[in-house]
Amino acid sequence: MSHLQHVHAFRNLLDCGGVVDDPERIAAYTTDQRQLFTGSTLAVLRPATTEQVVAVVRLAGRLGIGVVPQGGNTSYCGGATPDASGRQIIVSLERMDKIRELDPVSMSISVDAGAILKNVQDAAATAGLLLPLSLGAEGSCRIGGNIGTNAGGLSVVRYGMTRDLLLGIEAVLSDGTVVSDMRKLRKNNTGYDIKQCFVGSEGTLGIVTGAVLRLAPMPTRRTTAWLKLSSGAPLAELLALVRRESAELLNTFEFMTARSIALATEAMTSPPSVRPGSGGAVLAEFASSSRHLDLDELMEAVLAEAIEAGWIEDAFLAQSGSQRTAMWRVRETIPEGEKRRNGGQARHFRTAFRHSALSGFSRLAGAVIRRRP
Numbered sequence: 001m002s003h004l005q006h007v008h009a010f011r012n013l014l015d016c017g018g019v020v021d022d023p024e025r026i027a028a029y030t031t032d033q034r035q036l037f038t039g040s041t042l043a044v045l046r047p048a049t050t051e052q053v054v055a056v057v058r059l060a061g062r063l064g065i066g067v068v069p070q071g072g073n074t075s076y077c078g079g080a081t082p083d084a085s086g087r088q089i090i091v092s093l094e095r096m097d098k099i100r101e102l103d104p105v106s107m108s109i110s111v112d113a114g115a116i117l118k119n120v121q122d123a124a125a126t127a128g129l130l131l132p133l134s135l136g137a138e139g140s141c142r143i144g145g146n147i148g149t150n151a152g153g154l155s156v157v158r159y160g161m162t163r164d165l166l167l168g169i170e171a172v173l174s175d176g177t178v179v180s181d182m183r184k185l186r187k188n189n190t191g192y193d194i195k196q197c198f199v200g201s202e203g204t205l206g207i208v209t210g211a212v213l214r215l216a217p218m219p220t221r222r223t224t225a226w227l228k229l230s231s232g233a234p235l236a237e238l239l240a241l242v243r244r245e246s247a248e249l250l251n252t253f254e255f256m257t258a259r260s261i262a263l264a265t266e267a268m269t270s271p272p273s274v275r276p277g278s279g280g281a282v283l284a285e286f287a288s289s290s291r292h293l294d295l296d297e298l299m300e301a302v303l304a305e306a307i308e309a310g311w312i313e314d315a316f317l318a319q320s321g322s323q324r325t326a327m328w329r330v331r332e333t334i335p336e337g338e339k340r341r342n343g344g345q346a347r348h349f350r351t352a353f354r355h356s357a358l359s360g361f362s363r364l365a366g367a368v369i370r371r372r373p
Contacts, residue, residue: 001063003086006042006063006065007021009059010045010089013059014046017048018045018046018048020044021042021043025044026041029041029090030082030090031081032076033335034078034339037078038081039082039084040082040084040088042086043089044092045089045090047091047093047095048096050172050178053091053207054172055176057172057175057176058176061174066089067091067174067207068081068082068088068089068091068203069093069144069148070093070145071094071141071148072142072145074137074140074145075149076335079203080202092114093114093142093144093207093209094142096112096114096115097112099112099119099120102126102127104127107129108167108213109124109212110182110184110211111210112210113143113144113207113208113210114142114144115142115143116138116139117133117135117138117139120213121138124218125218129218130215130217130219131215132153132214133146133151135151135154136332143213144207144209146162147162147166150200157243157250157252162199163196163199166211166212166214167183167186168181168183168212169182169195169212170208170209170210171205171208173205174206179194181195182211182212183212217289218289219287220288221290221291221293221295222287222288222295223285223299224283224284224285224317224327225316225318226282227283227303227306228277228312228315229276229277229279229281229311230278233277233279233311233312234311238306241302246299249286249293251285254283254284255281256276256283256334258276260280260337261275261276261280261330262337263337263338263341264336264337265330265337266340267336268333272326272327274316278313299317
């Protein structure tokens with residue numbers, strides 16, 4: 001069969017909005033976020049249901065076409081980018097974006113894998129709950145991609161990685177079999193924890209189509225500090241001090257090198273006045289749902305110990321929401337600053353080690369697992 005016949009066969013499975021084969025529209029799907037990798041695809045398939053994903057996967061298997069699952073295409077790892085062969089189909093879950101169920105009693109939320117992270121956060125917030133996963137790309141990244149890359153985000157020190165927030169999963173294997181374990185149980189010791197096989201797999205074992213995520217009480221108070229680190233400051237010891245003395249109220253502890261901060265401020269039209277110390281900077285934040293804790297006083301006491309130890313040159317507490325936002329803008333603009341410098345500086349420590357990682361997804365029934373060249 002020709003490429004056109006292949007695309008026509010997939011079009012017969014999906015409705016009119018389910019296939020993108022216009023070259024101009026396809027271009028947005030075939031280059032990674034850092035613009036380091038560009039591939040080629042027959043078409044972009046946009047199934048709307050798990051059943052359509054099953055049909056697409058089975059047809060791709062019969063035709064011998066590789067499948068590359070894609071969420072929001074915001075990853076810095078290149079795993080959602082097809083190779084240059086033109087023998088792969090991108091399966092985008094962007095139309096599978098429903099909130100299936102929000103359960104305040106079990107503090108969980110069930111969603112389609114194509115749901116945008118920010119929309120899931122907002123849905124949880126309507127019930128006074130927090131989805132602890134928070135990323136700079138949360139307005140466009142999708143839950144399936146977060147699972148596939150085991151996204152960490154900004155609150156790992158308190159809530160853990162994506163795998164720590166995942167309670168249940170639904171996924172389609174390479175032969176079209178649906179693995180469905182969408183239970184909300186937190187204490188579950190019934191055999192193998194199959195869902196964890198898909199976390200961080202970047203689509204190599206199947207396409208995640210649904211997930212149940214753990215929620216937490218919504219913090220109502222925060223205090224945010226910018227720490228100017230001394231040269232040679234022991235980060236691990238500093239983190240241990242802050243965690244211990246804050247009684248585990250530490251929500252964020254983001255280390256930034258002086259070079260990263262320089263790249264970020266270079267990319268900003270009106271950068272804030274915060275600067276790194278000789279050893280870089282840390283953005284630290286406490287959060288609590290209690291009305292009785294003075295978080296500012298606690299932060300000042302903890303940082304006083306670190307300053308006395310010589311680990312911090314100076315520290316600044318945000319006195320308003322706008323100051324907090326300005327501090328966070330620096331942290332969140334670092335990737336954009338790297339991209340403006342061609343992304344090359346980041347290649348060595350963020351992406352190069354992934355060139356040999358599995359990507360696309362494997363045919364468990366005998367096909368060759370695709371590897372990035």
